[in-house]
Amino acid sequence: MYAQMIKTASKGVKTREEMTDQEREFQDKIDNDIKIEPRDWMPDDYRRTLIRQIGQHAHSEVVGQLPEGNWITRAPTLERKAILLAKVQDEAGHGLYLYSAAETLGETRDELVKLLHEGRMKYSSIFNYPTLNWADIGAVGWLVDGAAIVNQVALQRTSYGPYSRAMIRICKEESFHARQGYHAIMKMAFGTLEQKKMAQDAVNRLWFPAIMMFGPTDAASTNSDQSMAWKIKVKSNDELRQQFVDQTVPQIEYLGLDLPDPGIKWNEERGHYDFSDPDWTEFFNVIKGNGPCNVDRLSDRKKAWDDGQWVRDGLLAHAQKKSAAKLAAE
Numbered sequence: 001m002y003a004q005m006i007k008t009a010s011k012g013v014k015t016r017e018e019m020t021d022q023e024r025e026f027q028d029k030i031d032n033d034i035k036i037e038p039r040d041w042m043p044d045d046y047r048r049t050l051i052r053q054i055g056q057h058a059h060s061e062v063v064g065q066l067p068e069g070n071w072i073t074r075a076p077t078l079e080r081k082a083i084l085l086a087k088v089q090d091e092a093g094h095g096l097y098l099y100s101a102a103e104t105l106g107e108t109r110d111e112l113v114k115l116l117h118e119g120r121m122k123y124s125s126i127f128n129y130p131t132l133n134w135a136d137i138g139a140v141g142w143l144v145d146g147a148a149i150v151n152q153v154a155l156q157r158t159s160y161g162p163y164s165r166a167m168i169r170i171c172k173e174e175s176f177h178a179r180q181g182y183h184a185i186m187k188m189a190f191g192t193l194e195q196k197k198m199a200q201d202a203v204n205r206l207w208f209p210a211i212m213m214f215g216p217t218d219a220a221s222t223n224s225d226q227s228m229a230w231k232i233k234v235k236s237n238d239e240l241r242q243q244f245v246d247q248t249v250p251q252i253e254y255l256g257l258d259l260p261d262p263g264i265k266w267n268e269e270r271g272h273y274d275f276s277d278p279d280w281t282e283f284f285n286v287i288k289g290n291g292p293c294n295v296d297r298l299s300d301r302k303k304a305w306d307d308g309q310w311v312r313d314g315l316l317a318h319a320q321k322k323s324a325a326k327l328a329a330e
């Protein structure tokens, strides 16, 4: 269904006068913070935007397993291995909650996965960067999951009920993810000189990709105006990025690491840190499929999907057998 609904995003938000009675009634619910539930009437574009965002979000959780899963066998201690394994499993669970939330909008998980595999749906830009060493795994947990939480805490208040409820559970687990990442990087930052250098290098490489996760600037964001009017997004890309920078800079300083951007400076007047723009050309290039790992990530996901076909077939056959037996017993 979503495949037929894909169209160019528009920045135009209807005024109340331009809305139909049904649309005005819908907007009143949004304005009064009444959650929209699957069986409620909703504008087609609201449904389409949600499927796009929730689908991309689900894909990000699942593709996000790849850079970390790659390190499970190489974690430095049994404890770190167990923690990383649990985290990577959590990400699969998050993908499931989110695909289920998208299903409540009438879109199947199989169709969303197909669109991902055909390159017709996106996933978070961050997962197209490599994890070169163990320090990167700490930095991913701390910075990437840290950025994800800032966004997801806001999304707990999103207007669509099933998405909002999925976020509440996901955020609890993400907090553990960010904490374990910070703990891992802390060990390195306070370890030997060699370890501290690795931690610094990881932060230097991942800083700008992490702040790109919040999407383009508000001025360049095609979907924000309408998504915010519908409270699908409750904070803008730039607001969330600033919140992440403000909470992360003191953590970098606590670790005794150098700031990864010479433009980071406390701005007394604004009550926020100033920081440099990431390279937006690089960002748009990555989301178009040209990042360092896009090709590998997609081919790994397709392989995992194909390799798992026998499991899905088995589960389906078992479910069919069980329901046939139940019917026969009735």
Ligand code: 3HC
Pocket: 009, 052, 053, 056, 057, 058, 060, 061, 064, 091, 122, 123, 124, 125, 126, 144, 145, 148, 151, 212, 213, 214, 215, 216, 220, 221, 222, 223, 224, 227, 233, 237, 287
């Ligand atoms: N990566 C890839 N594409 C991105 C992007 C990013 N970091 N940021 C923006 N884009 C894309 C948008 O999808 C949009 O393209 P489209 O119209 O073709 O879909 C285009 O760039 C313009 O951006 P907009 O600001 O207009 O797009 P949105 O309004 O959708 O805002 C968003 C982008 C803030 C990422 C929003 O979609 C969002 O909040 N999504 C839910 C959160 C999410 O997806 N998080 C994934 C992070 S990773 C994660 O959670 C896993 C955890 O385990 C670490």
